[in-house]
Amino acid sequence: MTDANSPRPTMANNDVLTLAPEGDLVASTVDRQREAMIGVLESAGGNVVLDLSSVEVIDSLGITLILGLFKSCQKRGVAFSIVGISADIMRVFNLFKLARFFPIREA
Numbered sequence: 001m002t003d004a005n006s007p008r009p010t011m012a013n014n015d016v017l018t019l020a021p022e023g024d025l026v027a028s029t030v031d032r033q034r035e036a037m038i039g040v041l042e043s044a045g046g047n048v049v050l051d052l053s054s055v056e057v058i059d060s061l062g063i064t065l066i067l068g069l070f071k072s073c074q075k076r077g078v079a080f081s082i083v084g085i086s087a088d089i090m091r092v093f094n095l096f097k098l099a100r101f102f103p104i105r106e107a
Contacts, residue, residue, distance in 0.1 A: 015046035019069075022054050025062025034065055041069070044078050053084030053107055063096055070102055081105070 019037050023029060041048065050069065052058075066082070073080040081103040085093065090106050098104065 016049060017041070017044040017047070018049045018051055020051040020054060024057040025052075025055055025065060026057055026059045027061045030061040030065050034068065037065075037069060038072065041072055041076075041078075044073070044076070047079045047081070048073050050080070050082045051084045052082060052086075052089060055089065056086065058089055058092060063092070063098075066098070067101075083107075 017040065019040065021029075021033055021037075025033060048069070050066065055062075070080045082093075083105045084107045085104060086107060090104070093099065093104055
């Protein structure tokens with residue numbers, strides 16, 4: 001069962017796992033999101049794509065979650081990228097200079 005703040009994992013093919021959280025990545029949702037996403041990452045093949053098109057707000061714990069996902073992928077030799085972010089969230093990502101770690105595409 002998923003709730004409004006659980007990611008929707010989808011497999012585009014055997015090599016790409018797309019994680020699409022519904023709702024914001026903020027303190028009140030991060031723990032639930034982390035558990036769901038880390039569990040799904042175990043089945044990831046060659047690429048993980050985090051689709052943030054449904055995320056309007058992200059706080060420091062959300063950034064920490066994203067960095068944790070990236071590090072988990074890095075340890076397993078799996079490519080990680082982010083797609084579908086809004087201009088507002090891109091400004092936050094630019095403050096943290098996240099593009100130096102992984103590819104980011106705006107919506």
